[in-house]
Amino acid sequence: MEHHGERSQWLEAYQKSPAALSRATTQSGVAIEAVYGSEDGEYPGLFPYSRGIHPAMYRSRLWTMRMFAGFGTAPETNQRFHEIIAAGGTGISTAYDMPTLLGIDSDDPRALGEVGRCGVAIDTLDDVADLYDGIDLSAITTSMTINAPAAVIFAMFVANAENHGIARSQLGGTLQNDILKEYQAQHEYVFPPRPSLRLVRDTMVFASREMPHWHPLSISGYHIREAGSTAAQEVAFTLANGFAYVELARRAGLAVDHFAPQLSFFFNAHIDFFEEVAKYRCARRLWATWMRDHYGALDERSWQLRFHAQTAGVSLTAQQPDNNHARTAIEALAAVMGGAQSLHTNSFDEAWTLPSADAARVALRTQQVIAYETNVSQVADPLGGSWFVESLTDQLGHDASQLLEEIREMGEGSMLEGCLIAIDNGWFEGHIADAAYAHERAVQRGERIIVGVNAFLDATPAPAPVNQVNAEGESLQRERLARVRQARSDDQVRATLSELTSDATDPNTNLMPALMNAVQARASVGEIMSSLADVFGRHQVAPR
Amino acid sequence: MTLRVLIAKVGLDGHDRGVNVITRLLRDAGMEVIYTGLFQTPEAVARTAIDEDVDLVGLSILSGAHLTLAPLVLQSLRDQGCFVPVVVGGIIPESDVTALLQSGIAAIFGSGTSLDHIVSTLEELQVSIDP
Numbered sequence: 095m096e097h098h099g100e101r102s103q104w105l106e107a108y109q110k111s112p113a114a115l116s117r118a119t120t121q122s123g124v125a126i127e128a129v130y131g132s133e134d135g136e137y138p139g140l141f142p143y144s145r146g147i148h149p150a151m152y153r154s155r156l157w158t159m160r161m162f163a164g165f166g167t168a169p170e171t172n173q174r175f176h177e178i179i180a181a182g183g184t185g186i187s188t189a190y191d192m193p194t195l196l197g198i199d200s201d202d203p204r205a206l207g208e209v210g211r212c213g214v215a216i217d218t219l220d221d222v223a224d225l226y227d228g229i230d231l232s233a234i235t236t237s238m239t240i241n242a243p244a245a246v247i248f249a250m251f252v253a254n255a256e257n258h259g260i261a262r263s264q265l266g267g268t269l270q271n272d273i274l275k276e277y278q279a280q281h282e283y284v285f286p287p288r289p290s291l292r293l294v295r296d297t298m299v300f301a302s303r304e305m306p307h308w309h310p311l312s313i314s315g316y317h318i319r320e321a322g323s324t325a326a327q328e329v330a331f332t333l334a335n336g337f338a339y340v341e342l343a344r345r346a347g348l349a350v351d352h353f354a355p356q357l358s359f360f361f362n363a364h365i366d367f368f369e370e371v372a373k374y375r376c377a378r379r380l381w382a383t384w385m386r387d388h389y390g391a392l393d394e395r396s397w398q399l400r401f402h403a404q405t406a407g408v409s410l411t412a413q414q415p416d417n418n419h420a421r422t423a424i425e426a427l428a429a430v431m432g433g434a435q436s437l438h439t440n441s442f443d444e445a446w447t448l449p450s451a452d453a454a455r456v457a458l459r460t461q462q463v464i465a466y467e468t469n470v471s472q473v474a475d476p477l478g479g480s481w482f483v484e485s486l487t488d489q490l491g492h493d494a495s496q497l498l499e500e501i502r503e504m505g506e507g508s509m510l511e512g513c514l515i516a517i518d519n520g521w522f523e524g525h526i527a528d529a530a531y532a533h534e535r536a537v538q539r540g541e542r543i544i545v546g547v548n549a550f551l552d553a554t555p556a557p558a559p560v561n562q563v564n565a566e567g568e569s570l571q572r573e574r575l576a577r578v579r580q581a582r583s584d585d586q587v588r589a590t591l592s593e594l595t596s597d598a599t600d601p602n603t604n605l606m607p608a609l610m611n612a613v614q615a616r617a618s619v620g621e622i623m624s625s626l627a628d629v630f631g632r633h634q635v636a637p638r
Numbered sequence: 639m640t641l642r643v644l645i646a647k648v649g650l651d652g653h654d655r656g657v658n659v660i661t662r663l664l665r666d667a668g669m670e671v672i673y674t675g676l677f678q679t680p681e682a683v684a685r686t687a688i689d690e691d692v693d694l695v696g697l698s699i700l701s702g703a704h705l706t707l708a709p710l711v712l713q714s715l716r717d718q719g720c721f722v723p724v725v726v727g728g729i730i731p732e733s734d735v736t737a738l739l740q741s742g743i744a745a746i747f748g749s750g751t752s753l754d755h756i757v758s759t760l761e762e763l764q765v766s767i768d769p
Contacts, residue, residue, distance in 0.1 A: 192650040192701055207706025208650050281652030281676055322655050408655070412729055412749050445749065446731060447702075527658045534659045538753050547750040558731050635675065 104129065104137035104149055111139075113150035118472040128153055129474040138433075138474040142382040144375045144487065146433040147398040151474035152465075156184075157429075158436040159461045160237060160402065164189030164213035165448045166567040167574065168224035171214040174451065175229060181455050182462060185436060187237040188225065189213035190247075195282045197243040197623030200571040209568040212448070213239075217575045217618045222250040223257070232260045236267035237312070237402070237436075242284040244271035245293045246622050248310075249609035266307035268358055268402070271297055272314045274335040274513055277633070278522035279321040284623060287514055289630035292601060294339065295346045300606040302343075302353045309358040311339055312402065318522075319362035320408045322530020325373045326490050328362060330497035331522060333380055337498075337509035340389055345510075350389050354396035363429040363437075364406040365421055371477050372486035374401065374432030380491055380498070402436040403429035410445040414546035414556050418442035423460050430464055431477055437461055443559035450561040575618065582616035590615045591625045598629040641764055644692040646674040646683040648711060651701035656749075660698070660727060660756075667757045680707065684714035692722060693764050699728040709741045723763045727751075 108114060108128060118126040128150050129138055136142070139149030148154050161183045163174045175186050190213040193205035199217050200209045209215050216222060226236070232255075240247045248269050252262050273290040276283040283290065294311065301310035315323075315332035323331065336357065343353045361377065364370050382397035391397060405425035410418045419442045426439050439457040441449030449457070465471055477483045498509075504521070505512025516522050536542040543549045564570075590612040597603045612622050645661050647654065654676060664671045672690050674683060687695050695715065697708055704726060712724050723744035730738065730746050738746060745759050 196650055198650070204650065207703035208701060211702045281654060320655070322659075445729060527662075530655050531659050531662050534663065538663070544750070548752075560731070560733075 101133050107139045107149040111150045111154050113153035116153045126472050142379040143398055144379040145475035145478045152471035156465055157434050158185040159183050160185030160187050160436045160438055161458055162187040162189050162438045166210040166564050167571050168221040172225055172227050177451055181458055183458055185235050190240050191215045197284050197619055199618050199620030200575050202620055209571050215571045218578045218616050219250050219253055219613045220578050222254045231255050232264045239270045241270055241273050241276050242282055243619055243623055244269050245297050245609055246619055248297055250613045253610055253613050262305050268309040268312050270312045275314050275317055277517040280317040283633045285630040286633045291342055295342050296604045296606050298343050299346055299604055309356055312358050312360045314360040316360050316362045316404055321526050323526045324529050325369050326493035327525055329377045330494040334498055334501045334509055334513055338513045341510040350391045351393035351396050354391055359399055359401035361401050361403050362406050363403040363425040365409045367428045368483055370428040371432040372483050372490055375487045376491035400435045403434040404438040405440045407440055411546050412445040415442055415559055417546055426460055427464055430470055446558045447561040578616050586615040587617045591617055595625050595629055598626055640670055642670045642692045643694050644672050644687045645696045646678055647676045647698055648678050648680055648707045649703055652676055653700040657698040663753050680710040680714040683711050684718050688720050694722050695724045697726045704730055705734055708738055708743055712742050
């Protein structure tokens with residue numbers, strides 16, 4: 095392993111950081127340094143960033159406590175956002191319901207039973223206005239977990255902010271917009287991969303030109319891991335997708351250092367504590383190395399892998415749900431020890447239901463306990479130098495590199511083409527399904543213990559936590575949509591949709607301006623997506 | 639006789655970790671398993687069940703829409719003259735379990751159910767309808 099960082103270089107960077115004058119001690123008064131290491135070892139804030147992207151890590155700035163929420167109608171979710179902010183949450187993140195994620199309106203028959211169930215229902219710009227009502231979008235950053243209709247929801251977000259007098263250039267936040275992992279793991283796709291990538295390109299170009307504080311992409315390993323992948327696969331597939339987007343932006347004529355600093359990542363925080371810490375370390379190291387050596391990035395911000403983490407939904411058990419508090423706390427600690435920039439902690443009740451307000455508050459409090467009581471935030475990369483963690487970091491990096499090379503070979507040197515081929519022939523899904531199967535077999539055979547599931551069972555099962563989603567939510571949302579359809583000008587909707595489809599037929603036109611016009615005319619998510627599907631077609635997959 | 643099972647995903651729910659794993663585990667247990675793929679309508683599931691002449695239909699649902707979707711599949715099957723048992727796998731709250739069983743669902747398998755239990759239940763269901 096080539097080492098570029100040295101203590102003297104780190105010290106120089108550290109002294110320029112906001113944490114330079116900070117002092118910390120343990121609970122018993124022992125002085126704590128900002129980082130520990132040898133004279134010639136790796137250091138945080140220096141290439142290849144295995145130890146973190148900032149010289150002082152959380153002494154400069156704590157991670158963003160970004161709680162993911164969404165259910166029912168926009169006003170209900172808005173109320174939850176206000177509760178999260180009042181409880182000390184420092185970022186918000188929107189969960190959309192399945193119909194919205196698939197670009198289907200709430201009054202579409204296919205949406206029956208799903209409206210507002212797994213997230214908030216968004217049909218038109220008016221819903222977005224209600225969703226962020228009373229929240230200062232120039233002061234708090236907002237994340238949107240949406241992919242196939244990401245460009246549409248993004249246009250609604252920007253239009254809504256502008257309608258409230260906030261310039262787009264002031265907006266900070268993140269659009270997930272990672273369509274590649276939808277074909278690989280999450281399966282909320284609408285259009286075939288290539289036209290979907292055109293939409294990703296258009297949002298990246300738009301953000302790089304007009305929204306300097308915006309992350310137009312959150313390249314997500316979370317869903318790949320939840321679908322059953324190993325840690326090394328999570329790193330490799332996510333970084334492969336990241337490099338694919340880098341190639342996409344370059345093809346659109348953007349210089350790598352112009353857009354790469356706006357990329358962000360999203361990883362799982364799973365239960366195997368040390369492996370997770372090593373995973374984040376090796377992901378940062380690989381990204382920095384490849385961006386410099388393969389993609390010619392010269393700006394250090396292009397080398398720095400910034401990431402959000404979420405504790406592992408799949409690790410939560412329906413049995414003995416109170417045990418999930420412990421799982422979430424351990425997973426959150428791994429994300430922090432691994433240097434996350436932002437974190438969502440799951441609620442203990444989520445194996446059963448969307449989180450109740452009380453459960454979500456405890457999940458946020460778990461982060462606050464880690465941040466303010468444990469002292470782990472005072473030392474950058476506290477596990478760096480551990481024989482075990484360093485060895486795991488190297489091993490995961492080795493395994494992930496092999497997978498990355500394999501994907502690039504499939505694309506004959508192009509990671510973008512490699513990803514598309516490996517989506518088309520089911521290579522990603524095959525790897526993920528094999529790993530999920532191996533895990534389940536181990537659980538079934540008792541080789542892998544899950545407390546409360548295949549060991550340490552209670553004589554009387556604990557009652558399931560209940561959080562009834564408002565049963566009238568679905569009909570309420572249909573009424574809301576009907577009112578918007580009534581009040582808008584149909585001529586204007588038709589005109590803006592026809593401009594959109596006409597722009598869509600020319601692959602060189604950026605669709606964001608036409609999308610902004612359509613959402614302002616109150617065209618719905620479903621109308622916009624089906625207009626685009628008329629041009630782009632729909633993605634169809636035969637079961638394997 | 640080898641049990642022939644149709645495993646189906648209905649509606650908008652793209653979660654397929656469970657369905658992929660259970661498909662393979664049931665094959666390991668010696669069953670013939672046909673998987674519909676994602677995003678099926680209840681009518682399409684019923685048609686496939688009849689075309690493939692299966693002994694049993696298993697629905698995998700994680701989105702919470704089970705109370706809407708499972709009875710629709712059952713209805714479609716019965717409308718088309720198919721009376722095979724329908725079982726549901728996923729996370730189903732206790733209060734909904736009763737409602738689903740009353741609507742005619744033959745068995746429900748929550749997360750963490752042992753494979754042995756699933757296999758023996760499916761075999762018993764087959765015996766009970768096919769003496």
